[in-house]
Amino acid sequence: MNERTAPRGAHVWDRTFRLWDTYFATVWLATVVFVLGTAQPQWPVRLAAGGLLVLLVPWYLAYGRAQLMSEGADQQRTLVYLVGAVVLFLPPGVLVGETRLMTFALVPQCFIALRYRRALIAVTVINITPVVGWALLWGKSGQDLFFNAMFAVVTLVFSAAVGGWVMRIMEQSQGRAELIAELDASREEIARLSADRGALAERERMSREIHDTLAQGFTSVLMLIQAVDAELAHDVPQARRHLALMADTARRNLAEARALVAGGAPAD
Secondary structure (H helix, E strand, O other): OOOOOOOHHHOHHHHOHHHHHHHHHHHHHHHHHHHHHOOOOOHHHHHHHHHHHHHHHHHHHHHHHHHHHOOOOOHHHHHHHHHHHHHHHHHHHHHOHHHHHHHHHHHHHHHHHOOHHHHHHHHHHHHHHHHHHHHHHHOOOHHHHHHHHHHHHHHHHHHHHHHHHHHHHHHHHHHHHHHHHHHHHHHHHHHHHHHHHHHHHHHHHHHHHHHHHHHHHHHHHHHHHHHHHHHOOOOHHHHHHHHHHHHHHHHHHHHHHHHHHHOOOOOO
């Protein structure tokens, strides 16, 4: 299994797997139509081949699709699916030559699920075995065998080339997804550091405001209290004026405190 560690939501196969389902269904339906519609061999053989092809659908939906979509799919379970799909494909491929159209759906699955070398082995089996079995079963030779063999070889070469290209695209997609994830993590870290720096700056601002306003106001109140204490015995009117000044200073300090709590500038 290809080791793909990027999040599934970032991977190209996640975003386009419905299109892959549509492609698989289209190839399968076309194969069944060609198998049942061909003139040779006789209809019981074609019907048997079509029946085996029908079994590919529940096998894919119930077992294979989950394995192909999963990043951490178990390699053994994936191999079980591919072996089962090949087993269901090879008999009809031997019985009816038109069944080999189904290779266009099975070959991409090999490159999705397996490493490149293993995928090449599976693709070789899928392309060559039906032709050999078909020729031996029906005694084909000459021009028919030549054209079918050439078709199998060309399909194999094309599959290898396209499969390698697809796997490179998948690796590039994974690399981009990992890079995007790293950039997202970096942005989150920068935002956190910016928030911490902003909080520190705010604490420093409040400290300066407290020193410049509230601390001075409380110092004034303390000095006025001392003055009133000294004046109560011999100068009551002056003490009252100082008390009024204390009240005014306290109100100013209260306004300053409210402004700081609200995050605004000090009150005038």
